[in-house]
Amino acid sequence: MQIHKYDTVIVGAGGAGMRAAIESTKRSRTAVLTKLYPTRSHTGAAQGGMAAALANVEEDNWEWHTFDTIKGGDYLVDQDAAEILAKEAIDSVLDLEKMGLPFNRTPQGRIDQRRFGGHSRNHGEAPVRRSCYAADRTGHMILQTLYQNCVKEGVEFFNEFYVLDLLLSEVDGQRRTAGVVAYELATGEIHVFRAKAVVFASGGNGKFFKVTSNAHTLTGDGQAAAFRRGLPLEDMEFFQFHPTGIWKMGILLTEGARGEGGILRNKDGERFMEKYAPVMKDLASRDVVSRAIYTEIREGRGCGADKDHVYLDLTHLPPEQLDAKLPDITEFARTYLGIEPYTDPVPIQPTAHYAMGGIPTNVEGEVLAGNTDPVPGLYAAGEVACVSVHGANRLGTNSLLDINVFGRRAGIAAAEYAATADLVELPEEPSKFVEDEIENLRDATGNERVVEIRKALQETMDRNVMVFRTEQTLKEAVEEIGQLRKRYRNISVQDKGKRFNTDLLEALELGNLLDLAEVTAVSALARKESRGGHYREDFPTRDDVNFMRHTMAYREVGDDGTESIRLDYKPVVQTRYQPMERKY
Amino acid sequence: MGTATLEKNDSAGPVDSAENSATHLITVVLRIRRFNPEVAEESSWQDFTLKIDAKERVLDALHQIKWEQDGTLTFRRSCAHGICGSDAMRINGRNRLACKTLLKDINPEKPITVEPIKGLAVLKDLVVDMEPFFQAYRDVMPFLVTSGNEPTRERLQSAADRERFDDTTKCILCAACTSSCPVFWNDGQYFGPAAIVGAHRFIFDSRDEAGEQRLEILNDRDGVWRCRTTFNCTDACPRGIEVTKAIQEVKRALITRRF
Ligand SMILES: Cc1cc2nc3c(=O)[nH]c(=O)nc-3n(C[C@H](O)[C@H](O)[C@H](O)COP(=O)(O)OP(=O)(O)OC[C@H]3O[C@@H](n4cnc5c(N)ncnc54)[C@H](O)[C@@H]3O)c2cc1C
Ligand code: SF4
Ligand code: FES
Numbered sequence: 001m002q003i004h005k006y007d008t009v010i011v012g013a014g015g016a017g018m019r020a021a022i023e024s025t026k027r028s029r030t031a032v033l034t035k036l037y038p039t040r041s042h043t044g045a046a047q048g049g050m051a052a053a054l055a056n057v058e059e060d061n062w063e064w065h066t067f068d069t070i071k072g073g074d075y076l077v078d079q080d081a082a083e084i085l086a087k088e089a090i091d092s093v094l095d096l097e098k099m100g101l102p103f104n105r106t107p108q109g110r111i112d113q114r115r116f117g118g119h120s121r122n123h124g125e126a127p128v129r130r131s132c133y134a135a136d137r138t139g140h141m142i143l144q145t146l147y148q149n150c151v152k153e154g155v156e157f158f159n160e161f162y163v164l165d166l167l168l169s170e171v172d173g174q175r176r177t178a179g180v181v182a183y184e185l186a187t188g189e190i191h192v193f194r195a196k197a198v199v200f201a202s203g204g205n206g207k208f209f210k211v212t213s214n215a216h217t218l219t220g221d222g223q224a225a226a227f228r229r230g231l232p233l234e235d236m237e238f239f240q241f242h243p244t245g246i247w248k249m250g251i252l253l254t255e256g257a258r259g260e261g262g263i264l265r266n267k268d269g270e271r272f273m274e275k276y277a278p279v280m281k282d283l284a285s286r287d288v289v290s291r292a293i294y295t296e297i298r299e300g301r302g303c304g305a306d307k308d309h310v311y312l313d314l315t316h317l318p319p320e321q322l323d324a325k326l327p328d329i330t331e332f333a334r335t336y337l338g339i340e341p342y343t344d345p346v347p348i349q350p351t352a353h354y355a356m357g358g359i360p361t362n363v364e365g366e367v368l369a370g371n372t373d374p375v376p377g378l379y380a381a382g383e384v385a386c387v388s389v390h391g392a393n394r395l396g397t398n399s400l401l402d403i404n405v406f407g408r409r410a411g412i413a414a415a416e417y418a419a420t421a422d423l424v425e426l427p428e429e430p431s432k433f434v435e436d437e438i439e440n441l442r443d444a445t446g447n448e449r450v451v452e453i454r455k456a457l458q459e460t461m462d463r464n465v466m467v468f469r470t471e472q473t474l475k476e477a478v479e480e481i482g483q484l485r486k487r488y489r490n491i492s493v494q495d496k497g498k499r500f501n502t503d504l505l506e507a508l509e510l511g512n513l514l515d516l517a518e519v520t521a522v523s524a525l526a527r528k529e530s531r532g533g534h535y536r537e538d539f540p541t542r543d544d545v546n547f548m549r550h551t552m553a554y555r556e557v558g559d560d561g562t563e564s565i566r567l568d569y570k571p572v573v574q575t576r577y578q579p580m581e582r583k584y
Numbered sequence: 585m586g587t588a589t590l591e592k593n594d595s596a597g598p599v600d601s602a603e604n605s606a607t608h609l610i611t612v613v614l615r616i617r618r619f620n621p622e623v624a625e626e627s628s629w630q631d632f633t634l635k636i637d638a639k640e641r642v643l644d645a646l647h648q649i650k651w652e653q654d655g656t657l658t659f660r661r662s663c664a665h666g667i668c669g670s671d672a673m674r675i676n677g678r679n680r681l682a683c684k685t686l687l688k689d690i691n692p693e694k695p696i697t698v699e700p701i702k703g704l705a706v707l708k709d710l711v712v713d714m715e716p717f718f719q720a721y722r723d724v725m726p727f728l729v730t731s732g733n734e735p736t737r738e739r740l741q742s743a744a745d746r747e748r749f750d751d752t753t754k755c756i757l758c759a760a761c762t763s764s765c766p767v768f769w770n771d772g773q774y775f776g777p778a779a780i781v782g783a784h785r786f787i788f789d790s791r792d793e794a795g796e797q798r799l800e801i802l803n804d805r806d807g808v809w810r811c812r813t814t815f816n817c818t819d820a821c822p823r824g825i826e827v828t829k830a831i832q833e834v835k836r837a838l839i840t841r842r843f
Contacts, residue, residue: 037714039757040660040668097738100728102746102753102789109740134753140667141753148727186707215662251665332665335684451651494655497622500708503655 001431002191006031007418009180009195010411011163011222014041015139015403016382017201018146020411021155024199027415031193033161033182035202035217035505038147042203042215043403046139047254047329048116049131050096050404051397052089056110057129062086064122065130069398070577072118072285073356073391074532074542076235076550078573081363081387085398085405092404093132101145103134104325114325115259118285118395118584127283131397136254136328142400160185162505163202164434166225167192168375169424175369177377178424180225181434185505188498190431190438196421197377197414200226200359200367201407204383206239207509208517209352209466210458213245213252217509222384224512226359227519231369232552234386234570235357236516237524240394240533241467243289245351246336247309253329253348255396257312258282260325264293265311265345266301272310277584284584287393287533290350290467303347311345350467354394356533357523358386360552360570365410371552371570377417377424381410388550391572392532441507446490450507453484453491457510457517460484465521470538474525481518488514515555522565523551544579548572609635612687613695614645616657619706627706631695638688642675642698646682646710659710666822669758673710674699679760679820701763703772717759720775724783724801729794745790752785752830754823761817761827773806777817777827780808784830787843795843799834808834 007028010017017032024030034041053060065086070077097103097111104112113129121128134141150157165181179194205220206212227233243264244253258264264282266272276292277284284292293310302308314322314330319342322330330341339346359380361367366374367385382403389402460480464473488511495503529543530536549569556566612634619627632649643661650657659682660670666684673682675698676690682698690696704712730739755778762768762776783802787795802808808831817827837843 036662036668036670037718037757040662040670042663042668044756045663045665045667094738098728098730098734100786100789100791102749103738105741105743105746107743109742111738137754140756144753144755151722152727215668216664217662328667335686336665449651495658497620497656499620499622500658500711502658503650 002189003194004031004191005194005423007195008197008199008414009033009193010199010201011180012041012201012203012382012384013038013157014201014203014382015043015142015146015400016407017199018150018155019404019407020199020201020381020414022146022149022153023408023411024415025153025155027412028418030415031156031158033158033163033180033193035160035162035185035221037159038150038157039143041143042218043400044140044143045213045215045252046142046400047136047252048256048259049114049133049138049397050093050142050400051116051119051130051395052093052132052401053086053130054090054093054111054113054132056106057113058121060121060128060130062089064120064128065089067123067577068119069389069395070391071124071582072395073393074582075544075548075579076388076391076531076572078388079575079577080573081389083575084363085389085401088405089401092401092408096142096145096404099145099149101134101141103132114256115283116396117255117258117283117289118280119397120280124279127280131256131259133256135324136256136326139400158182161191163221163225164437164508166198166229167427167430168229169427171424175375176424177375178426179430181431183434183438185500185502188501190434192426192430194423194426196418196423197379199365199410199414200380200384201382201410202384204355205513205516206352206355208457208461208513208520210462211245211248211250211349212352213242213250214352219509220512220516221509222380223358224515226367227515227555230555231367231375232360232554232568233357233519234360234550234552235388235523236520236553237527237551238356238392238533239352239520240286240354240356241290241350242286242353243293243350244312244348246332247347247349249336250351251332251336252351252353253312253332253346254326255286257314257326257329260321261317263313264289265313266296267303267307268301272296272301280584285393285395287535288584291535293350294467309347309349312348313345314341315343315345352466354399355383356386356388356390356392356394358384361385361387363387363409364413365406366413377421379410379414381406392534437508438504441493441504442496444492446492448487448491450491450493450510453487454510454513457481457484457514461517465524467535469524469534469536471525474521477521478518478525481514481521485514485518519553519565523553523567526567527551548579607637610638610692611635612645612692614649615695615697616709617699618709620656620708636687638686638692640687641683642685642687642696643671643682645687646698658708667756669756672701672758672760672763674701679764681758681760681822684822701759703763703765703769704759714759716772717762717776717778718757720779721757721782724775724779725794725798726782726786728786728789728792730791731793739791741790748790749785749788751825752781754825755781755785756823758822760820760822764816764820766814766816767810767812771806771810774810775802775807777831780831780834781825781827784834787834787837795837799838802834803838808838811835
């Protein structure tokens, strides 16, 4: 076991982690631990754009953006945080441009902007062009630009280091951050990183669904580590299903396709969104469009032999426009479906996309141990975190924004904290938990296989915790996940080696997914209302009297070692916007 | 050995390309170059036979082997749709991304060979040491350099100036190009195509002011002049970047000092 000492340790090198690293490296001795090479992070898959009311192509302002964000999140958004997001958006896009990001340009040479779902002028009057973009490769450009600037700033990376545990120590009756424990993929060695401040920026957890736009590696390791250490997870029942994933595969086709004029059609060729959202039509917010698609499918108007998908129709758009604005997604259709989008509609279905919930933080990025008290020295930003700027449903282009605004804030706050704080003593046997887990897995001879449990988990999540939920489906999910967790104790891995043992890591990742799936299903079962991405057929309306509050889920361990999930609630911060009915 | 047999699982529905939801399982053989110094000093070939839909990716086949036959089979992957650059490998003798290569497109009737990319040290199975590759990239100053006061708003750039370097902004640092380059195989010091692509992206960006410095770096004996224009890199690039053309443009800029 090796022990390292840093001022600030950042876990994750996606957009949020690298944006934080650029700030914290300037201010403190920083290490970035990442399970993937930085440029492999899933931020690179983001396509459509990053929202900011630059008003480069039409009138716009950050107040409209704030309102859209709050309405899009079905009023579960903390309004103070949304205001910061929308205000700081402008500088955060300009900062990226100055760092070199090659945005598409207007004829005047300014950053070009396009339409995106849920973004409107003057509080819902009409769609507005607010998304700053680089073709359909905006995330790729952000990831590359941030990596390039990390090279420039000399950020220190530990690549292919898997963080498996968070170390907290009691100091004067208060839990404080002591560091993290990481597993080095190349050697199988365990490393303890002592740090004054730790920033979790380890991304989402969409891999507990089967049809998903998320990478194989998005397994919620950060959320799971915090949860195991007794920290709460906020609003985990809110997961976004993006309307347009490639049928069966889940690969994303950006909402920018509809922003450019693409239309959703059912088997009769009908533009069905006109029925569900007369003003915003195909550009209504994602939860609305995903439900509309499934309603069409359920009512027999789906396409194909099994009537299990609908079409994204781009055929009326000029090929030059597709080549210039949507080159990657049109190529995905050609590569993976053998379909030419110039002439043929593309079969799509909703795909599990984005975790609105996560590790609760305040607007400085400090992680909360309860409804209000931060854990000294612990920060989180990006998809792993819940600030909450996305509430019950995130607007498209607001996450690339979130990772930049709150990644930067967390990086600065962590480094500033580290400048004045001392290293906290390590807890006793700091690496014991991780060493035991790994030893147990290596030595295990059980007859359960990772692949089967993961498959069963993904199937139950797709069947029971997707776009439409009921008490019955959620109970079934909780029950099945419970069974799978039992079976998980009996798994074994085939690779017993130390070198690049990805077999072992997949098993650990599955453990994290199981924990988080359970929190998600339990939180969803308790929320007897429909709001944003969480839709209960048995409670189809929003219930502000009982549920205008954030879910806070805690892991409890009884004296006999039995684990359970305790749910608590936290009020939503409201400033100037009163909840209204959400219409598009 | 290796003749693909067709098994139609589902007879419903008309057979029309992508709309056909029926699964056609075929039997394929993946012949994989295995190496694990914990087990043996030498690498060796191993055949795996599996039933899989020909519309699936080579990556899906590798996963199926790892998950159902041999958990020790090791390779890198993340996004599974050609965006993250993790899974460049030599498939039937050509560098490709396993996640962007469908079985049906590479003649699944014969055994499909899968090897690590060449020119970088193999660490285990299909995993190679990427450090020298990333170091070459970092050495070309792959970041925007400007002087003077920062403008309050964005720097202006015409759509045409932006278009000038569009092709090279697409690079995902997968190393398919560099590891298909015979010059790189023979001389690991050569910067290699990917690093030159990275330099090109900034040299031809109208906002950048360090073009001269980057050109000096590439003027080195291990720089662009070693390129023998074999076009392997362009053929290998999964992002469709005209890599050889980018290298030629950098060479020309070195001679004319105009960019
Ligand atoms: C296909 C797709 C398209 C999208 N398009 C858009 C869009 O157009 N606009 C928009 O605003 N949003 C979009 N999103 C959402 C947005 O891209 C993501 O929410 C955001 O990029 C997440 O960034 P992140 O930095 O939090 O995480 P990631 O980029 O996922 O990075 C996570 C990092 O954590 C590291 N990590 C994970 N676990 C560990 C561990 N145990 N130890 C060490 N390191 C670890 C990984 O190596 C990685 O570096 C899209 C998402 C997807 C999937
Ligand atoms: S130029 Fe193409 S082949 Fe080379 S590293 Fe970049 S994306 Fe890969
Ligand atoms: S897995 Fe990401 S490029 Fe293939």
